[in-house]
Amino acid sequence: MRNEYLPKQAVIEKIVDETADVKTFTLRVKDKSGDLLKYKPGQFMMLSLPGYGEAPFTFASSPAKSSRFQISVKKIGSLTGAMHNLKVKDTVGARGPYGNTFPLDKMKKRDLLFVAGGIGMAPLRPVIQQVFKNRKSYGRVEIVYGARTPKDMIYTDEVKSWRDEADTDIHLTVDVPDESWGGACGVVCVLFPKIKINPQTSIAVLCGPPLMIKFAIFDMLKLRFKEENIYASLERYMKCGIGKCGHCYVKGKYVCTDGPNFSYAEMKKLGIAS
Amino acid sequence: MNRPFITREHLKVLIKVLKSSCDEFIAPRREHLTDIVFGDAKTGGGELPDYDGNSVISPRAFLLPQTEPLFEIKSARRSELAPIEDKRTRVFYGVRPCDIKALVLMREFFIEREFADEPYKTKMGRSTFIALACSKRCSAKAFCDEMGAGPVAKSGFDLQMRAVSRGYIIDIGSEKGEKIVGENKRLFKRASPQDEKEAKAVLKDFTKEPEKIDYKKLAKTMANDSVEPSVWDDIGQRCVICSGCVTLCPTCGCFSVVDRISGDRGERLRYCDGCPYAGFTRMAGGSAPFPLHKDHIRRFFEHKLNHDVDRYGTPSCVGCARCIETCPGNISIRKLIREAVK
Amino acid sequence: MMKHVLTTCPYCGVGCGFYLDVRDNRIVGVIPSKSNPVSKGYLCVKGWHAHEPVQHPDRLKKPLIKQNGKFKEASWEAALDYVAKRLSQIKAKYGPEALAVCTSARCTNEENFLMMKFGRACLGTPHVDHCARTCHSATVSGLNQSFGSGASTNSYDELPFMDCILIIGSNPTEAHPIVGWRVRTAIDNGAKIIVCDPRRILPAENASIYIQQYPGSDIALINAMINYIVTEHLHDEKFIAERTEGFDELWEVVKDYTPESVKDITGLEPELIKKAARLYATNKRSCIMYSLGMTEHTVGTDNVMSMANLAMVTGHVGKEFSGVYPMRGQNNVQGACDMGALPNVYPGYQPVTDEAVRKKFEDAWGVKLPSKAGFTLTDMMQKAIEGSLKCFYIIGEDQVRTDPDTHMIERALKSLEFLIVQEIFLSETAKLAHVVLPGASYAEKDGTFTCAERRFQRVRKAIEPLSGKTDGEIVCEISRRLGYPIDPDPKNALDEMASLTPIFQGVSFERVDTNGLQWPVPSKGHPGTPVVHLGKFRRGLGKFMPIKNKPPAEVPDEEYPFILSTGRMLFHYNTGTMTRRVSNLLREYPRNFVQMNPADAEQLGLKAQGSRVKVKTRRGELVVAAEVTDKIKKGVLWMPFHFSDEPTNVLTNSAFDPVCKIGEYKACAAKIEKVK
Incomplete structure (x- = not known):
């Protein structure tokens, strides 16, 4: 019997404080059998903290042959709050991988636009890493990253290092700047005029708060991105990850198994695009 | 060749045989006054070989209980978990066709998709289903015939019994059912043409004026958002979030999980959850993709009457009327259907 | 092992019936009982989940004794011996009147009877009360003065057939949902609803008239309705003449309350009051439903009597499809009152000051009983602060969180020499106790609850008490240690209670078993009483009480607007x-x-x-x-x-x-x- 609900033990190997309320955990799976480590960019896993429950987190690391993976956790509720109190060598439960992947094949040979807001950079990180790993297979890469304040940006060093990649540009913006901030201010859309790709043939991938997604898509459509070429990673309340518990159900689809990554064309059909 | 047939006397013997073949014999029993509830009759007895009406709650409650441990937490601190497996074999006796159809839909959904729900699948695999076709409508509000779920089950059972005056005509629905008949040959005869005639008359009687619902049209009406907005407004105002509909509906399978810990040990429970609650879709941090109450209830109805028609080719309402008869807001899915296809 | 145990919901006073679905000693769910006369297969969201708290890991399972400010688990023997010792020490030192017992509206009738008996007969204290003090004591005192009985006059099943329901200070949808279902059905059947509430509650959405008065202006509102009804000759002169007394005295006060005159107090347009008055008075089947919105005021008793006045002026009481429905808040708050867990009465509202009554109980119990009324819960807190009360035995109530002015209650409880709290979870009140005794939930005991329509209903044990003892057993064990043995068996307790109480003479487990039984049940074969005051009020003539509007104790001012x-x-x-x-x-x-x-x-x-x-x-x-x-x-x-x-x-x-x-x-x- 393979009880999908029964998580496996994973040991915390490393904890990085990304911001005041975001930590990145490197987890090592004790028992390497099973599919958990066979994840692909865009997929998620269910993280268990017995006593607090379970919640979905998108893999923030690239699939590799090691028994490790990373997730970034923002402190929001009781489970994530408890996560933030954990220490290296503590054990948690993990199961997965679940959900669909970003359309890496479809993205090949095309120009790409990545738009992330705050912790929304976590799901995009593995796909961006994948792209740079096979740099020649993809066209120009534009990355737009927005956060509330400069201190709310995650993976800052790595994001900076992406500037060194060929034919790539990074654009940063914040809602509320501090003294050290020299970059742009405002929502991510303010940076769209700087993007040097052809919207009609490019693919855009977004992840961030619902409002950011809403306005970014609105502007992208104005730039003539195609509906079927805009992809967003959706967040929903979910308890099982395998299309049973019903929380993430929308119009016959389950965000956990049919998503969490949908094109805007699909989102429109589900009535979840605004 | 005519179908197998069993007399009432022989049925009692068959029940005895079946009881000895399983760990739990889940059969309808009369509880207080007129209440009928499925329970284990293997040791306690009290099963009703035949009965009018239907059980307050569908016997599915034994496959997906209102609360059920998913696994044991041996150490919360170390995330040491141990599976809990229900190894009991069960014979479900006297299950109504509407509940049988619900089990068919549950199988599609809970077992035969990309991931199987293991606890449910395990229990299903160890269960035998003996259906009892309806001779009378179980309540004035029931409309199984309109939903194509009764009074006789088309599939999903191992054996089905249809009452006639001499006894019961038997439908065999699976190899398991075949085996039961085969192993108890001495108890079965063949139905006579008179029995078959009688069975047909019962069926005709049941659906005197069948008002078949064009559920494709219904689904389309819903998909096109052409149900009168006032219908949803009214439903939203009537629903007082008792959660009775989602608890009693034999095709509602939504659940939530919670950990119950005492010291370092405990268990992860899953429990019945569903559309009516605002918290069902609200995310950590408080943002709600469906802020309006009426949309929560609409989702309940649209899932059953629109999306599932798309997915399974049949609505996942079986017309058992349990939700109607337990709704303190007097919401009726049947009335909604009528208003929608009007 | 699997069973379905039919029992009564432990939450509000409606009294719904359901089965607990028990498998291998785990209660896995709730199945509504369609044959239950109260709930008929309906439940609210709390009822549907009533199984969940019972076996929650937070349940108290062992007695706790506080040592150096910290609780230590103790054996039952040790805890009960200690409690008995302290009780007798305090009684010996200060006399029985330094002790008080607070029984529980969450416990069964039988347990309330035993607790009341323990307080009066074993401890010898007159100070017995319970939380009805903070919800419907005004109903008991108010309706008793007006009608001669302090409970609901009519039954739930009449509600769907009413022509007009006046809902005032009550939110049936949220607080009493299965009565709310009947109101919903009445609306669907075409009834006219009048809602008077500072909040536009759900029934107001379907109401014919919605009145949004200021909190605490209810008497002005009701008096104005009566004023208009009488002025327009919409009152029932025959009913007033034959069934009531004191109308002239009432009119003497009410004549000044024209709808126009109360505009400022209530914040209402006079026309709205007139419309409501006309609707209520002119419909044939009109009733009033109220709850804590009316009782929880410094004028609680007056509020209740005002509604009785309104019902009597129009003749909408004392017959079927009419009446005054106080919606009781707790599963057994009606029963706890009925069982005499009040400082001034024995079971069935027999006054403690009545010598013949007292003699009857003294003979039955073989002890001398206190001859005066005890302190109310409200007074007890004051007396604790003042120092004349030294010890409380609180069962199943969390005063720290439920009583008004938390800081004052904490001060009161902290000034006690000894505080015993019997609870199923470690409540805020329990945290202040010297000894915490782990009680049993509704699912762990046999007995009866009495719901808001005066119906005794069975409570049945689904699992063994997690702590090993029911609340009744705990009380009896303490009593035994104090030299006054009491039989904890619920069946015997109910029989004893019935034998001592005229209005419950015919009550027994057997009679209650099938469909419950609505009191008064004055004799063994009596069928019960769905409608009270038929033909004649319990007190003889209904009494009009002239009542003037009084503002709340604290009214808005510049600082607190x-x-x-x-x-x-x-x-x-x-x-x-x-x-x-x-x-x-x-x-x-x-x-x-x-x-x-x-x-x-x-x-x-x-x-x-x-x-x-x-x-x-x-x-x-x-x-x-x-x-x-x-x-x-x-x-x-x-x-x-x-x-x-x-x-x-x-x-x-x-x-x-x-x-x-x-x-x-x-x-x-x-x-x-x-x-x-």
Whole structure:
């Protein structure tokens, strides 16, 4: 019997404080059998903290042959709050991988636009890493990253290092700047005029708060991105990850198994695009 | 060749045989006054070989209980978990066709998709289903015939019994059912043409004026958002979030999980959850993709009457009327259907 | 092992019936009973989840004795011996009147009878009371004076067939949902509904008339209705002449209350009052439904008698399809009152000061009994602070969270020499105890509850008590140790109670078993009484009580410009010790909040729903989220009281009704500030 609900033990190997309320955990799976480590960019896993429950987190690391993976956790509720109190060598439960992947094949040979807001950079990180790993297979890469304040940006060093990649540009913006901030201010859309790709043939991938997604898509459509070429990673309340518990159900689809990554064309059909 | 047939006397013997073949014999029993509830009759007895009406709650409650441990937490601190497996074999006796159809839909959904729900699948695999076709409508509000779920089950059972005056005509629905008949040959005869005639008359009687619902049209009406907005407004105002509909509906399978810990040990429970609650879709941090109450209830109805028609080719309402008869807001899915296809 | 145990819901006073689905000693679910005469297969969200708290890991399973400020688990023997020793020491030192027993509206009738008997016969104290003090004591005292019986006059099943239902200070949808279902059905059947409530509650959406009066202006409103009814000759002169007394005295007071004259007090247009009065008076089948919105005032008793006046003026009482329905708050608050867990009466409301009654109980119990009425719960707190009360034995109640003015209650309980609390979870009150005794939940005992329509219903044991003992057994064990053995068997307790009580003569487990039994049941074969006062009021003639409007003890002023009212919501129950341990219920409403009108929110400069605000009264302050809604009247704030960690009752006023000593939860002066 393979009880999908029964998580496996994973040991915390490393904890990085990304911001005041975001930590990145490197987890090592004790028992390497099973599919958990066979994840692909865009997929998620269910993280268990017995006593607090379970919640979905998108893999923030690239699939590799090691028994490790990373997730970034923002402190929001009781489970994530408890996560933030954990220490290296503590054990948690993990199961997965679940959900669909970003359309890496479809993205090949095309120009790409990545738009992330705050912790929304976590799901995009593995796909961006994948792209740079096979740099020649993809066209120009534009990355737009927005956060509330400069201190709310995650993976800052790595994001900076992406500037060194060929034919790539990074654009940063914040809602509320501090003294050290020299970059742009405002929502991510303010940076769209700087993007040097052809919207009609490019693919855009977004992840961030619902409002950011809403306005970014609105502007992208104005730039003539195609509906079927805009992809967003959706967040929903979910308890099982395998299309049973019903929380993430929308119009016959389950965000956990049919998503969490949908094109805007699909989102429109589900009535979840605004 | 005519179908197998069993007399009432022989049925009692068959029940005895079946009881000895399983760990739990889940059969309808009369509880207080007129209440009928499925329970284990293997040791306690009290099963009703035949009965009018239907059980307050569908016997599915034994496959997906209102609360059920998913696994044991041996150490919360170390995330040491141990599976809990229900190894009991069960014979479900006297299950109504509407509940049988619900089990068919549950199988599609809970077992035969990309991931199987293991606890449910395990229990299903160890269960035998003996259906009892309806001779009378179980309540004035029931409309199984309109939903194509009764009074006789088309599939999903191992054996089905249809009452006639001499006894019961038997439908065999699976190899398991075949085996039961085969192993108890001495108890079965063949139905006579008179029995078959009688069975047909019962069926005709049941659906005197069948008002078949064009559920494709219904689904389309819903998909096109052409149900009168006032219908949803009214439903939203009537629903007082008792959660009775989602608890009693034999095709509602939504659940939530919670950990119950005492010291370092405990268990992860899953429990019945569903559309009516605002918290069902609200995310950590408080943002709600469906802020309006009426949309929560609409989702309940649209899932059953629109999306599932798309997915399974049949609505996942079986017309058992349990939700109607337990709704303190007097919401009726049947009335909604009528208003929608009007 | 698998069984279905039919029992009665442990939450509100409606009294729904369901089966507990028990498998291998685990209660896995709730199955409604369609044959139950009260609930007929319907349940509310709390009932559907009533199984969840029973086996929650937080349940107390072992007695706790406080040593050096910390609780230590103890054996039953040790704890009970210790309790008995301390009780006899305190009794010996200060006399029996230094002791008080607070019984529980959550426990069964039999247990309340045993606790009451333990208090009076074993301890010898007159001070026995329970939490009805804080909910419907005004009903008991008010309806008793008007009609001669302090309970609901009619039955639930008449409601769907009413022509007109006047709902005042009651929110049946949320607080009594299965009565709410009957109101819904009445609406669907075409009944006219009049809702009078400072909040536009759900029934108001379908009401013919919605009246949004200020909290605490109810007498003015009702008197104005009576005034208009009489002025327009819509009153029932025949009924008044034949069935009542004191009409002239009533009119002497009410004649000044024209609808126009109460405009400022109530905040209502006179036309609205007139329309409501006409609707209620002219419909044939009219009834009044009320709840704590009327009773929890310093004028609680007066409010109740005003409604009795209105019912009698129009002849809408004392017959089928009419009457006054007090919606009782707790599963067995009716029963706890009935069992004499009140300081002034024995079971069946037989006065403790009546010598013949006392003699009857003395003969039956073989002891001398206190000859005077004891302190009410409200007085007990005061007496504890003053120092004349030294010891409380509190069963199944969390005064710290439920009584008004939390800080005062804490002071009272802390000044006791000895506090025993019997509870199923470690409540805030239990935390202050010297000894905590782990009680049993409804699912662990046999007995009866009495619901708001005076119906005795069976409670049946589904699992063994987690702590090993039921509440009745615990009390009896203490009594035995004090040299006064009492038989804890619930069946025998009920029989004993019935034999001593005229109105319960015919009550027994056997009679209650099938369909319950509605009291009065004055003889063994009596079928029970669905409608009281038929043909004749219990007191003979119905008594009109002339009542003048009095403002709440605390009214808004410049410093505290808002009226704060409190109440119950659908998803939680009282202090939430049970409902906050049900995942789905907690998830719907995990935290406290304050409702306020959009105009008030705008004035305060609140931008977003859920902004944090500080609510302040002269007694305390609390920071909660603001729920801005036009369902509440401008100038009025409303808060639920279910959240133990954000306790609303630090704000409420402990001013009380002089007759029944109920606290004024429903109106006090408050101010509100934005939190940055």
